Amino acid sequence: MLVVMRKDSPQESIDQVCECIRDRGFAPHVMPGEVRLAIGVTGNKGFVAIDNLEGIEGVLEVIHVTSPHKLVSREVHPEDSIVDVQGVKFGGPEVVVMAGPCAVESRDQVMEVARQVKRLGAKMLRGGAFKPRTSPYSFQGLKKEGLEILAEARKETGLPVVTEVMGTDDLDLVAEYADLLQIGARNMQNFMLLEAAGKTRKPVLLKRGMSATIKELLLAAEYIMSQGNYEVILCERGIRTFEDSTRNTLDLNAVPMMKQFSHLPVVVDPSHGIGIWSKVTPMARAAVAAGCDGLIVEVHNHPEKALSDGAQSLTPKNFGLLMTSVDRVAAAVDRTLLG
Numbered sequence: 001m002l003v004v005m006r007k008d009s010p011q012e013s014i015d016q017v018c019e020c021i022r023d024r025g026f027a028p029h030v031m032p033g034e035v036r037l038a039i040g041v042t043g044n045k046g047f048v049a050i051d052n053l054e055g056i057e058g059v060l061e062v063i064h065v066t067s068p069h070k071l072v073s074r075e076v077h078p079e080d081s082i083v084d085v086q087g088v089k090f091g092g093p094e095v096v097v098m099a100g101p102c103a104v105e106s107r108d109q110v111m112e113v114a115r116q117v118k119r120l121g122a123k124m125l126r127g128g129a130f131k132p133r134t135s136p137y138s139f140q141g142l143k144k145e146g147l148e149i150l151a152e153a154r155k156e157t158g159l160p161v162v163t164e165v166m167g168t169d170d171l172d173l174v175a176e177y178a179d180l181l182q183i184g185a186r187n188m189q190n191f192m193l194l195e196a197a198g199k200t201r202k203p204v205l206l207k208r209g210m211s212a213t214i215k216e217l218l219l220a221a222e223y224i225m226s227q228g229n230y231e232v233i234l235c236e237r238g239i240r241t242f243e244d245s246t247r248n249t250l251d252l253n254a255v256p257m258m259k260q261f262s263h264l265p266v267v268v269d270p271s272h273g274i275g276i277w278s279k280v281t282p283m284a285r286a287a288v289a290a291g292c293d294g295l296i297v298e299v300h301n302h303p304e305k306a307l308s309d310g311a312q313s314l315t316p317k318n319f320g321l322l323m324t325s326v327d328r329v330a331a332a333v334d335r336t337l338l339g
């Protein structure tokens, strides 16, 4: 359910509407918009009449929301949402590029890559300190030390940091360092982690599970938003299919579909999507042409020595080529990248 109010409704009226919703045992979610203010109602089953709402100053109408992922859906918030990560805006005219190594391996590695990607136009630095690896014997990440290295790179370059949180136990620690919390494909349906991330006020980059449908991704985002954290960015990173010549199948159908169903920004990870460094740039171009709001790209100063995902990592030089080439596609679809 959704209570639609005038954009300039007095704060007292907004509080009064929220109070009426809480009195019925439901949760109000205030979502300001360009032309109206919406208050989403969660916790109800179907339409329920809440007495007196229509009589409150500023209330225009009360509508039934049919989507199962209400807060994520355009029914509740018709305009694109802008998620602001330390001044970097996702969902506006700019296509935001996040770049950096798969894993934080050393101070020198991160500093070098951070300086290079900044120079080449990236707006955020990526790098995993907690790494979800298929084998328990593979490099698991530098953990707290890795977070400290990322913080140092942020300090020097000014690039905000996106880094993965793997479990609820580490959430407070990772949130202390991250500007954008990454929830990875393997954790997309870790509902306890989603709820805990929803209780923080840190923006979340939610990656699609490798066997998850678009609807399941949207419902996972709803878990975060239902806890009052509305700063969610969706990420298509490739799904498992029968095709085995690439690491995953980058599902670019998901971009326009998610933009239709949801007001949240959508970013694409072409590195995990295809898994082959020489094919990352064409897929990045295709993702921008399909309408994504950002890219997350793996870059390593020595891909051949990388402790994880070297095969899909670009050298800084190749990342520079990606940027100039994707910039031209962005211009063709009325977006900006380097400008």
Ligand code: PEP
Binding pocket: 102, 128, 132, 183, 184, 185, 186, 207, 237, 269, 272
């Ligand atoms: C990553 O970004 O390095 C990563 C582990 O991504 P995903 O969760 O999409 O596999």
Ligand code: MN
Binding pocket: 102, 103, 272, 298, 308, 309
């Ligand atoms: Mn990786």
